[in-house]
Amino acid sequence: MIGDTLLLQVAAVTDIAPGLRHLRLVAADGGKLPPAAAGAHVQFVLEGAARTWRNAYSLVSRPGARDAWEIIVRRVPASRGGSAFIHEQLEVGDRLLAGWPGNLFAPVRIARHHLMIAGGIGITPFLSYLAEFGFTGAGHALHVCCRESEKDVFAPWLGSSPAVAFHWDADGHRLDIPALLASQPAGTHLYVCGPAAMNDEVMAAAAVAGWPASHVHCEHFGSALFGGEAFRAFLVRSGIELEVAEDESLLDAIERAGVAAPCLCRGGACGVCVTPLLEGEAEHRDHFLSADERAAGRLIMPCVSRARAGRLVLDL
Amino acid sequence: MLHSDIKSRPTYRALEPDLAAAGHLLVIEAATLQPGGLAGLADAFAPVVANLHTWLVGEALAAPGLGKPWHLPAVADVVDALACATRGYGIGDRLYVQGTEPFLWSVATAAAIVGFGPGQLQLCHAGSLQRRVWCTHCHGVTEQVTTNVVPCAGCGRHLLVRDHFSRRLGAFMGVMVDAEAPGEIPAIEEVFA
């Protein structure tokens, strides 16, 4: 079980509601997929005609499934456009590249009870949670806030769990968040995934109800995803100009150009790749440089760090 | 061989009520109280006294300003009381414990079993620095250790008391001091009084 990217093939596409599309993806070579945990996401490379998107979606397939992965994608009209691509362009038989599963939102397994609050499509990570809790027998409750018209859409993944309640914006159906959070036993962990405003409201209500921060978890993609904006770099000693793509590290680009740069961990921890930065401003993502070294701006760790703006000139 | 800055060694601080919390349970080992200690706690907990329960363990002292305290004879009774408290504890509750290190960790372990997470728990060391020592060889526990080397209550070996600390056992590690050269036992000194 070693690998980093996979080629997938779309095995089925189903529109489960207006603006909600379910995809079933299999390994393009007919082999097995790596198993994934509850709360896992996968980053997909979506190659549009004019540009490429890298969007991460929660897996809603059973944790540990190796025959196929499933995702549910809401079409977001105003956003980066990857979801529109999935809704308009992607067809059965198409192939796409994906990363191995990551997980920034795993359930806390020492919890005595799991309380989940989902807003709309934010239900997706919890579908895999439910499958896990069904297997392990862990106590749980899921509260879903959605449009009334969408409350039956997820039924195929919910089974007949009595621990799932739906709420929508009508008298008698709204979720009373403060009341829910005030009455939870010690040892409960709270997970929230939904629109930013709802996440903030739940987190604030939890703080008011005295929840320790260690027991409140919010799904947020972004910070840990690989890559970033493309940028340029110049290696003075080798005289090479580089184009660092969105999905590769500066170190990858240096190696691609045939320059042997020292490295070890490739994750910003060991310090081996430290390189003098002669010009340009770095976006530091490592754990190695001290605050003073970062402020001085004369060093960069190419295995993880990128350009904040413009071109980087390295003594390499 | 006595490592002084071992990172497993817990640090303790004065108790301070968490104003965001819903309920407050204060558990005090009475024998470790300094004169005026209860008054100091009463001052500190005054803002939350309406939602405060105090358990005094050992001597039955009067505790003005700390609600209506409940008296418990020994730490074992605290462990039982936590386990069977019928009302149950909420995620918004906080537990504050003051006493010797073995007392603190006996209560902390019992609290963890009923669901208190580290973020709901404050521990303040008071009284003697005596240690509970866990023998790595026979896994027996020697209580109230005040010396750098102590005969194990379980197997009788002379144990060097290290600073490495296990929260789960509430104990410091004891390792046979003369395992390399039997009989070579260093001078025994009173160090954790």
Next chain:
Amino acid sequence: MSIAFKPEETFRGDYSYRNSDAAILRFPFPFPEDKYMYSVNIEPHVRSGPSDVFIRPFDVDEHYIAECRDRAITLERDPGRCQVLPHMMLAQWDTLELLMENLSADYPEHFSLTKEGDDFGSRWTWTNRPLGIEQSFIFGDAATLPCEPFEYITRQAQGDFAICDQRDDNLYMDAGMVTSQADWSLEFDVGMSFMEWHGPVPLAHQTGVFERALKYLLMLRLGQPVRRLNWTMTINPRLDTSPESFPEWGTDRASVTPDNAGSKVHLRVELQTLWRLPRSNAILFPIRCYLASLDDLARVPKWGARLHRVLSSLPPQLVEYKGLTRYLPAALAWLSRHDDGAELPIGTEAGVDTLT
């Protein structure tokens, strides 16, 4: 790949453990330079490296059967060497799957795994030919195995194992199978956080080694295991150098002389790998231990000389922490005969194809 196992060798009593010439040549010698200090020496666990112990993610060698037997003896005497906290059941199955899949794929002559499905609830059949085991069980149902899944599979693997649960931006050592450790106690450490269990290590906290290592590990990705080498010294080829049994092996440290150091003193190298586990999101930490006597090592001239230099310049805090104080002078006296002072190339490779 066929391995000539040495099922009769022992790691206690008469200590009949010996390395073949091939085993010496593939020893994962840990010192690329003449000096050693703690660092975040972590790198991707790719299928290549300066020694062929790196070629397969879980290396099996000629000592496999004897090591499994030694583990069974230790567990018989002290079942507490295997500890699993209750919330680690998914991680137990993850470990079993990872080991069975890798061993059967890399050593098909010795191990095989047949599955009726990949999900929990599927029937699997595991065959371990060197140990003569054939076991059919339901993946995900512990009652269908003779013991819990983590204990089951790690009894059939070389090296120690710990599993760390990840929560609260920290790692907790919530399970382990530890019968060949360099003097630390699983029963004492189980449940501790990363900084707590590393508490006794000198110098590395102060230089930020553990802080950086922890941040890196929290981001460890599924499918991208990493590795590092750690080392210490052991008197006699003994696997069970636990604090539990220290009264049994402690006096061995006083038995070393400049004349017997070559056969008594062993360099003990741990190939530690770190794996994100798929269902539990925990991290598996296998600690694969390799032992070579000074006699063995000095047959590779570069290694004998380098070890002499590393040990003579080792910071005193490390000498004490690793428990070398009592016999280091004798070991150095022995090793000095194998060090002519000539400059040695950087790197850990043996630099020879046959032994002197």
